Each structure stands twice: as structure tokens, then as C-alpha cells.
Amino acid sequence: MSAPDDIVRAVEAAVFASEQPMTAEQISAHLEGADVKDALARLQDDYAERGIHLVQRGKSWHFETAPDLAHLLRREREQVRRLSRAATEVLAIIAYQEPVSRAEIEAIRGVQTAKGTLDVLMEAGWVRVAGRREVPGRPVIYATTPDFLAHFGLKTRKELPGIDELRAAGLLDPVDDEMVELALSASSQDAEQNQAPACEPEAPSDGTPPDGSAE
Amino acid sequence: MSAPDDIVRAVEAAVFASEQPMTAEQISAHLEGADVKDALARLQDDYAERGIHLVQRGKSWHFETAPDLAHLLRREREQVRRLSRAATEVLAIIAYQEPVSRAEIEAIRGVQTAKGTLDVLMEAGWVRVAGRREVPGRPVIYATTPDFLAHFGLKTRKELPGIDELRAAGLLDPVDDEMVELALSASSQDAEQNQAPACEPEAPSDGTPPDGSAE
Amino acid sequence: MSTDLLAGASEGSAFEAWDGPAAAAGDDAALYLEIDGWEGPLDLLLDLARRQKVDLRQISILELVDQYLTYVEQAEKMCLELAADYLVMAAWLAYLKSALLLPREEQEDPGPEELALRLQMRLQRLGAMRESAARLMGRDRLGRDVFARGAPEGLRIDRKNAWKCEWYDLVKAYGDVKQRADPVVHIVHERMVMTLDSALSRVSSMLGVTLDWMELRDFLPSSHEGDWADPRLRRSALASSFVAALELARIGKAEIAQEEIFGPLRLKALKS
Numbered sequence: 001m002s003a004p005d006d007i008v009r010a011v012e013a014a015v016f017a018s019e020q021p022m023t024a025e026q027i028s029a030h031l032e033g034a035d036v037k038d039a040l041a042r043l044q045d046d047y048a049e050r051g052i053h054l055v056q057r058g059k060s061w062h063f064e065t066a067p068d069l070a071h072l073l074r075r076e077r078e079q080v081r082r083l084s085r086a087a088t089e090v091l092a093i094i095a096y097q098e099p100v101s102r103a104e105i106e107a108i109r110g111v112q113t114a115k116g117t118l119d120v121l122m123e124a125g126w127v128r129v130a131g132r133r134e135v136p137g138r139p140v141i142y143a144t145t146p147d148f149l150a151h152f153g154l155k156t157r158k159e160l161p162g163i164d165e166l167r168a169a170g171l172l173d174p175v176d177d178e179m180v181e182l183a184l185s186a187s188s189q190d191a192e193q194n195q196a197p198a199c200e201p202e203a204p205s206d207g208t209p210p211d212g213s214a215e
Numbered sequence: 216m217s218a219p220d221d222i223v224r225a226v227e228a229a230v231f232a233s234e235q236p237m238t239a240e241q242i243s244a245h246l247e248g249a250d251v252k253d254a255l256a257r258l259q260d261d262y263a264e265r266g267i268h269l270v271q272r273g274k275s276w277h278f279e280t281a282p283d284l285a286h287l288l289r290r291e292r293e294q295v296r297r298l299s300r301a302a303t304e305v306l307a308i309i310a311y312q313e314p315v316s317r318a319e320i321e322a323i324r325g326v327q328t329a330k331g332t333l334d335v336l337m338e339a340g341w342v343r344v345a346g347r348r349e350v351p352g353r354p355v356i357y358a359t360t361p362d363f364l365a366h367f368g369l370k371t372r373k374e375l376p377g378i379d380e381l382r383a384a385g386l387l388d389p390v391d392d393e394m395v396e397l398a399l400s401a402s403s404q405d406a407e408q409n410q411a412p413a414c415e416p417e418a419p420s421d422g423t424p425p426d427g428s429a430e
Numbered sequence: 431m432s433t434d435l436l437a438g439a440s441e442g443s444a445f446e447a448w449d450g451p452a453a454a455a456g457d458d459a460a461l462y463l464e465i466d467g468w469e470g471p472l473d474l475l476l477d478l479a480r481r482q483k484v485d486l487r488q489i490s491i492l493e494l495v496d497q498y499l500t501y502v503e504q505a506e507k508m509c510l511e512l513a514a515d516y517l518v519m520a521a522w523l524a525y526l527k528s529a530l531l532l533p534r535e536e537q538e539d540p541g542p543e544e545l546a547l548r549l550q551m552r553l554q555r556l557g558a559m560r561e562s563a564a565r566l567m568g569r570d571r572l573g574r575d576v577f578a579r580g581a582p583e584g585l586r587i588d589r590k591n592a593w594k595c596e597w598y599d600l601v602k603a604y605g606d607v608k609q610r611a612d613p614v615v616h617i618v619h620e621r622m623v624m625t626l627d628s629a630l631s632r633v634s635s636m637l638g639v640t641l642d643w644m645e646l647r648d649f650l651p652s653s654h655e656g657d658w659a660d661p662r663l664r665r666s667a668l669a670s671s672f673v674a675a676l677e678l679a680r681i682g683k684a685e686i687a688q689e690e691i692f693g694p695l696r697l698k699a700l701k702s
Contacts, residue, residue, distance in 0.1 A: 003264040004264065004265055004266065008266070009265060009266030009281065009284060010266060010284060010287060011266070012265060012266030012267060013266035013267055013280045013281060013284040013287055014287055014585060016266065016267045016278070016280065016579065016582070017280050017287070017288055017582055017583040017584060017585050018582060018584070018585045019582045019584045019585070030287070030290065030585060030587070031287070049218040049219065049224075050219055050224060050227060051219065051223065051224030051225060051226070051227030051228035051231070052227055052228055052231045062578060063231070063578070063579060064572060064576045064577060064578050065228035065231060065232050065576045065577045066224060066228060066576070067570035067575055067576050069224065069225055069228045070570060070574075070575035070576065072225050072228070072229070072245070072246055072247075073228060073229065073232055073575075073576075073577055074574065074575065083567070085469075086469065088563040088564075088566070088567055089559055089560060089563050091563065091566070092559050092560075092562045092563035092566055093559050095562075095566065096559065096562055108552075108555055108556060108559060109469065109470075109472070109473075109556060109559075110469070110470045110471065110472025110473060110552070110556065111469045111470035111472070111473070150572055151571055151572045151573070152566060152569050152571060152572075153569055153570050153571065153572065153576065154569075160562070160566070161562065161565040161566065161569070162558075162561075162562060162565065163562075166558050166562070169554070169558075170551075171551075171554060171555050171558045228577070231577070231579055231580065232577035232578075232579070232580045233580045233581070234580040234581050235580075235581070277581070278579075279583065280583060287585070288583050288584070288585060288586065289586045289587075289588060290585075290586070290587045290588065291587075291588050291589075291590045292587050292588070292589050292590065293590050293591075293592045294589050294590065294591055294592065295591075295592045295594050296591045296592070296593055296594065297593075297594050297595070298593055298594065298595040298599070300603070302595075303595055303599050303600060303603040304603040304604075304606065304607050306595065306600060306603070307600050307601070307603040307604035307607060308604065308607060310600065310604070311604055323607060323611050324607055324610075324611070325610060325611060335591075335593065338591065338593070339591075339593035339595075341593075366595075367595075367597045367600060368597065375601065375604075376601055378604075378605065378608055381601060381602075381604070381605040382605075
């Protein structure tokens with residue numbers, strides 16, 4: 001391995017010192033417009049077998065410890081926030097199918113999404129509002145953030161585990177409206193007679209409306 | 216350079232991820248008691264020519280930017296800004312009548328001078344504190360700097376045009392026709408005796424009372 | 431596909447295939463807790479489908495429907511309170527089952543096979559997302575498995591001002607300041623006037639020597655005498671003489687007459 005040249009050293013120092021991941025453009029701007037592409041490739045290579053790696057997450061670059069050393073470095077006090085099952089599912093749905101509306105998320109999960117669930121994901125910095133869908137009601141749609149990619153060690157969403165297989169199986173196709181309505185299609189009139197509780201209700205039902213309510 | 220072994224990689228990652236410099240003992244404790252001395256020496260060597268160095272301060276180890284690249288951490292970017300009207304006036308007063316105190320400047324301008332205005336002129340390197348006036352209160356007095364002369368392409372302050380030259384060059388916009396007419400008619404007979412030599416900045420041509428008048 | 435779905439119906443009894451929540455039957459609380467653990471009927475359906483221990487694409491929808499309906503029945507028998515959406519799903523599944531078993535001709539569009547297929551797709555999709563979520567959470571995560579630099583120096587760009595000012599602006603600014611600061615000079619010119627006193631004595635003495643009417647202007651000094659050519663002085667003299675005439679009329683020493691508005695003003699001494 002030859003000694004790194006000045007540009008390589010400068011890029012190395014800049015990325016190393018930065019408190020935030022930086023895009024190639026940001027690095028270049030910091031280095032007075034130097035071309036940093038080759039240097040980044042060279043550095044990624046230099047560090048490939050070391051205890052720290054230069055990684056690209058989305059468009060941004062940063063150094064992080066090699067994943068195989070996790071068992072040595074894991075620290076209790078830095079435990080990542082534990083997400084509820086609902087939140088992890090919602091996150092996965094947004095990640096694999098972005099951008100999606102709340103109604104679409106609910107159609108897939110078959111239940112309403114508690115107000116706080118999306119808030120938790122947005123507070124973690126993994127999910128953002130990505131505009132509105134241009135359909136009646138103009139629902140807000142959600143997508144993942146660069147922080148999401150960084151946190152889960154993904155260069156792009158294409159690296160999401162199993163995404164190709166899911167797509168090939170048609171499981172990532174847009175959620176059709178009929179699916180949202182499915183559970184309701186035959187039930188509206190039957191519901192009355194079936195709903196008669198066989199027992200005295202001791203506590204109010206949890207009030208979760210049927211699937212169709214997700215619209 | 217051979218690929219680093221596991222101990223070297225683990226020490227590298229541990230020092231990198233730590234928020235504090237760590238002693239060899241602390242690193243070792245982190246890595247289940249492994250002997251880290253050789254690894255630290257090896258790492259120091261590996262990084263010797265890179266943009267980041269492994270350094271020992273006291274007994275503790277940490278990574279830092281290579282000293283020759285330290286300038287990258289704190290870049291200065293110049294931003295060309297135009298002097299405000301107020302600052303230009305203050306600069307002109309200092310240039311023509313130096314040394315002057317702030318109170319004198321204010322007396323001449325007829326308005327208070329914001330604290331920042333003089334700061335800007337000093338930041339620009341055009342004005343300096345030239346001591347204190349030996350009057351009650353010992354106010355700070357200001358004068359121009361060699362940089363001031365250089366910026367305006369002057370050899371000496373005497374090259375600044377006198378007030379009559381300005382008037383002759385049409386640089387004095389009549390503020391109020393009547394007032395000027397009045398002033399002119401009133402002064403016609405007195406002008407001779409009041410007119411100071413045009414090219415003597417120390418006693419400016421317009422007959423403004425000399426230093427101290429403002430107090 | 432539809433034959434597969436229907437074929438599945440013959441496989442074993444629904445109850446045996448199901449060792450799930452209801453297996454804990456007899457203990458109402460246990461079942462109730464299980465219901466609590468499901469996030470809605472779709473979740474329950476997916477759980478039941480998984481218990482068939484086949485690929486979700488191979489599940490028997492009829493079997494699944496039976497299992498679900500059995501479950502709901504049991505819950506009702508045990509006087510457990512089921513959320514409305516579980517019952518809605520039960521009704522719909524009952525409808526789906528009967529449609530699947532009906533002769534083909536009487537079926538509407540979309541046909542029951544199509545509906546079954548969609549339900550199966552839904553379960554697959556939920557299953558896939560659930561699995562993906564688990565795989566995602568199991569990745570090497572920043573801050574848990576891999577770490578960014580603990581104490582980065584931080585990059586900073588300090589903006590420095592390069593101040594700019596032109597020679598012209600400087601010099602002009604000085605001119606402006608001086609202009610503003612020039613003391614405003616108020617000069618009152620000495621103006622020649624005829625005072626009221628002198629007009630009074632002049633008019634009264636002239637009235638003494640004439641007995642006839644005299645025009646006011648005739649009391650003024652001749653314009654040939656010294657400064658009296660100055661129109662400003664003449665205006666002053668006229669004004670003062672007029673006031674003097676009024677004063678003389680007031681104290682009864684003179685009489686004033688004017689034939690028309692703005693006409694000549696005439697003056698005559700009054701014999702006392």
C-alpha cells in the first residue's frame with residue numbers, strides 16, 4: 001500500500017473530523033473544490049480490512065467501526081431505543097414501500113396506527129413527511145431519511161434485506177383500494193347481527209374500528 | 216503493510232469509538248484483558264503517514280487529525296461586504312480629523328454611533344485605538360492605520376481632498392437650497408478670514424473647531 | 431390456485447391443527463390475554479395461517495376460515511369480549527366460505543376464489559413486512575453494533591468579512607457629514623423702516639398745516655429724498671402712516687374717508 005497522497009489525506013482528515021456524515025460535494029466544498037471521488041474510493045479500499053471502515057450511507061460518507069467487532073464494543077449505556085412491534089412494522093412498511101400514506105400502512109397491517117407510532121419514528125429521525133399524495137383528501141405520505149440508511153448500515157434502499165424477492169413476488173406493489181375495503185366488503189350488513197355480544201360487556205371494547213376505517 | 220490482526224483492529228475500533236482518550240489499561244479492560252501495547256505501536260506506525268494520527272497524550276491514546284492538516288478543521292471563508300453608510304461616515308471623520316474620540320465623532324455626525332460600527336472598522340483593519348485623550352474621562356481616541364492608507368491607495372492622509380475641493384468637484388449635494396443660499400450669502404464677506412488652507416487635514420478646511428470641541 | 435385452496439379444506443380437523451390460543455381454553459384469562467396480544471383480526475389470521483406450517487402461498491383458506499370461526503365461537507362461549515372488528519372479520523369469512531362452497535354459476539364478481547386470493551395476498555404481505563422488520567432490526571446498527579467516531583473534532587467554517595469601501599464613498603461621506611454639521615446661520619438684515627412714532631409725528635404735524643382733504647400717500651416722504659426711493663422703505667412708511675392715521679382718528683384729531691373699497695384713503699384734520 002503506497003502512502004496516501006495529499007488529497008487522500010485531506011479527505012481522510014475531513015471525514016474523520018466531521019461530526020456529521022458528509023456528501024462528496026460537502027467534502028469537496030470544504031477542500032476548496034478538490035475532486036474527492038477517487039480519494040474516497042481509495043480510502044474505502046485502504047480501510048477495508050481495518051477495525052474502522054469508511055462507508056457510504058445514502059449520499060453521505062462516514063467512518064464507523066467494523067461490524068465484526070460489535071461483540072467487543074457493544075455498550076449497555078448506548079442501547080438503541082427499543083421500538084415497539086407496531087413501530088418496527090410501520091418502519092419496515094415505510095422503508096420497503098415508500099412513499100406510503102398512513103391509510104396504506106393501515107391497510108397492510110390491518111389495524112389503525114396509534115398516533116404516537118409515527119411520531120416515535122420521526123423523532124428518531126428515521127422517517128419524514130415526504131409530501132402529499134395527489135388523490136382525493138391529499139393524504140400525507142411518509143418516507144425514510146438519510147439517518148435511517150446510516151443507522152441501519154444501508155448504502156441505498158436497494159440494500160434492504162430481501163427487497164428484490166418481495167418485489168418479484170408482487171408484495172411491494174401499491175396497495176390497492178380494494179384491499180383496504182376487503183374486510184368490509186361483505187360485513188356491513190352482517191355486522192349488526194353478529195355483533196350482539198353474547199355476554200355483558202365488562203369494559204368498553206377497545207374501540208378499534210374494523211379495517212376499512214383506515215381510509 | 217500486512218493486514219492488521221484482530222487485536223490491532225479491536226484496539227483501533229475501541230480508540231476510535233471512545234469519547235475520551237483511553238490509557239492502554241482502559242483499552243485492555245475493554246478488550247477482555249488483551250495485551251494492547253504492541254497493537255498501539257503497530258497502529259501508530261500504520262497511521263504515521265495518513266491524514267489522521269494515533270497519538271499518546273500523557274498516558275492516554277486517541278486519534279486526531281494530522282498536525283499538517285489541522286487547518287482543515289477550521290476554515291476561514293472570506294465574504295466581501297460593503298461598509299454601511301454609518302461606518303463610512305465614521306471612517307471618514309476619523310480619517311480627516313484623527314485622532315478623535317467617540318464623543319467627538321458623535322458630535323460631528325449629530326447621531327449616536329453604534330458600538331458595532333467602530334468594531335467593524337477595527338475588524339477591517341482600518342482603524343485603531345490611538346490612546347486616550349488627556350481630558351476628564353480620558354476617552355479612547357481613534358486613528359487610521361497603514362492598512363487604511365493602503366486600501367484607499369493613499370501615501371499619506373494629506374492626499375485626502377479638502378472640503379472646498381469636494382465642493383468644487385460637486386461632491387457636496389446641497390441638502391436644502393435655501394439653507395445653502397443663506398449660508399453662502401452670509402459668509403461671502405467672512406469667507407476669507409475663516410477659510411483654512413485646503414490641504415491640511417489636521418486642521419480641516421471647513422473650519423470645524425479642532426479636537427476637544429465635542430466635549 | 432383455487433383447487434389448492436379448496437383441497438386444503440380436507441386436511442385434518444381445524445381444531446387439531448390449531449394448538450394456539452384456544453389450547454389454553456378453560457383458563458379464560460389466558461385466552462383473553464392472547465387476544466390482547468393480537469393486533470386485530472388480520473394479525474390473528476396470520477398467526478393461524480402460520481400454524482398450518484406451510485408457505486403462506488400454500489395455505490388452505492377454507493381451513494383458515496374454519497379455524498378463525500372456531501376461535502371466535504369459543505371466545506363467545508367463554509363470554510369473552512371480542513372487539514367488533516374480529517366479529518366483522520368472522521362474518522366476512524363466513525360469507526367467503528359459503529361462497530367458496532357454492533356452485534360456480536351463482537357467484538358474483540369478484541368471485542370467491544379471487545377474494546380468497548386477495549386475503550391470502552394480504553396475509554403474505556403482512557407476513558413479509560413483519561419478517562422484513564425483524565431482519566431490519568437485526569442488522570448491524572449504528573450506535574449498537576457499529577460506532578461512529580466518539581469524539582470528532584468537528585469541522586468549522588468561520589466566515590470572515592472582507593470589508594469593502596471605495597475612495598469615492600469615503601470622501602463623499604465626509605462631505606455629507608460636514609454638510610449636515612455646518613451650523614445653520616440665521617442672519618437678520620438690518621432693514622430700513624419708518625417707525626410708528628416717526629409716522630405719527632410726521633402725519634400729525636403735516637395735518638396741522640393743511641385744512642383740506644389729503645391723500646394718505648401724500649404724507650409719505652418724496653422718493654427723491656435719500657433712501658426713500660427704496661420700495662421696501664416706502665411700503666414700511668405707508669403702513670406706519672396708515673396706522674398713525676387710524677390713531678389720530680381714534681383720539682379725535684383727524685377724519686378718514688374712503689369713497690370705495692381699495693379706493694384712495696383721504697385724511698383731514700378735525701377742528702377741536
